[in-house]
Amino acid sequence: MRPPEPQERTAALSGRYLALRARKRLWLCLAVLLLLAAALAACCMGVADLTPSRLLSTWLPPLRPLLGSVPLTETEQNVLLMLRLPRVAIAVVAGAGLGCTGTVMQAITGNAMASPFTTGLSNAAALGAALVVLFGGFPVYLQESAMVLAAFFMTMLCAALVYGISSLRGLGPETLVLTGIALNYLFSAVNSSMQYIANEQQLPAIIHWTFGSLTGGSWRDIAIMALFLAVVYPLFASRAWAMNLMSANGDESAAALGVHVRNTRLVLGVGVAFLTASVVSFTGIIGFVGLVAPHIARFLMGGDHRYLLPFSALCGSILVLVADTVGRVAFSPTTLPVGIVVSYVGVPLFLYLILRERWGRA
Template sequence: MTAASVLVTAVLAWAGIVNGVTDIDSARLLATLLPAGEHVADPLDRAEWVALVQLRLPRIVMAVVAGVGLALCGATMQIITGNPMASPFTTGISNAAAFGASLAILGGLTVAGSTMLGTVLCAFVGAVLCSLLVLAIAGVTRMGPTVLILAGIALSYLFAALAASVQYVADEQQLASIIHWTFGDLGRASWPQIAGASVVVCAAAVHTLSNARNYTRLVAGDEVARSLGVPVGRLRVEVGVIVTVVAATIISITGVIGFVGLVAPHIAAMLVGSDERYRLPLAALVGAALLLAADLVGRLVLSPVIIPVGIVVSLVGVPLFVWLILREGRWAR
């Protein structure tokens, strides 16, 4: 199943590279990449190659990085909270990031002469602060996952109201920029940002996959996991920190991309079951495939208009989310 998922992801990545507002002939791309390929077809010219490397390829790589990161965050959040409807944004960081980005756009903040970098930094800080508040509330009350979810919901509403307040006082140009940021767009990622996000996601993936056996034990309950030697408290803290850093990093670069972290773990569970040694890596691949497919659809369905991937994912994710609710409801009866 994992091999098939890798193949599907690779096919979607290749389709995303060669298809778009301007299609790239696969034979010409292969002729450019392979030694002596010019004997098969004409290689891409310099302008086409630059467009590929600077415009098309970054969004493909960012889709994979974001899909993997959000899917693993969603899977681990569902495990530590015991809630199958948990996601990377359970702690309210999406609205907090939107508030941070809105403030940066409203104030015209620049970092190293870049307004985009200023927006990314403020979005990251907002997301991290919100998550730390949620974790602090859960830690003080010592009431576990339930308080984590409730505090996340409360702060999500708070930061949504604050973001709306910023939009209310923004002028037309600022408002357009704020709204565009909240859509979730892979096209705004630069190579340095992608490199930073890749390092964060890879480090998180190593920690997550190396603890897959502990996660499987944790699903059976805290007491069972402790009896089997799982450091439950420490593992929950580690997951909280990792989810905060990974999700904040991704959404500060791409904007809000919902539902991937929610549905990818469930799709993986339907395919391979609940053993986290198999579900977690498959969920990562499913998340990457979902974002690649959504980005491809967004670039093709109304070409040359590009629909932001956050909108496409939500249009597909809402029906899936409703189906998951109905599915969980049947289990609960």
């Protein structure tokens, strides 16, 4: 049997590449459909009886005779527009931001266990909020805004310390991770001290913020988070090939192929810090999404960051939205914070991925 000609091998490789690209695009489309379905379910599920047929009867009156459903009352429309839709929107934006920042952190550190919070950003944000609760002295109507600004400031301060200290050692991935872990423990210790000296009125506010919650998010908050995402995500996407080379070949090979490794790591790290700060400042700590969403995406999509980034964002949105809906509905009338529920949902899934990968190697 004659060996295949170069043209035949090229045609076969091209066919496999096109099939793989089509499969990745199919996964992206399926993820978008799943996100839309989860958003519709989140809008409908709850104490108020907001079924899809009633939504259609309200917004498309000509369909009422066919559907046979009663349109929403004015009160129910207010529940949908002022409570449930903002909650869905903030879950989608926050999940997308945490998902893609987790992917970038794993790429620039070369560590599959890295996440936006590996660098201590979460505990820094919690410390900023705790400082305002304990020592702020702000009027009630300014308390929330002051907590957001303080959390954002402390998050950026933590990022500046991590990258500043790491740059003294050449800004390598190991130095980034180790410096972040050290600062993470430091901020955690200071935050625990703040909780220890807080009184009975201050302590619940501090603890509730550290759990992570989507309650009370306004359209203004969502617009600010979406603006950060819209600015930072193109920065990530423009360096997808650089992340591919750094992840697959290491720093030296990536540099030999024309990637300015140190500059890329610094620029992407600053983008991660800004986007993470914009999310945790409004939602509190939702720490597990940035770890598990990239792994889910990589398991289904592979390591090409051109597709991995958007799919990680979609996986993060779905994970946060589903976790928030479960926490809101499963224990009604009590609402569990999304930061707690997302661990219940994400940990079994993450363990399954680890075991499946091990079984595949075996």
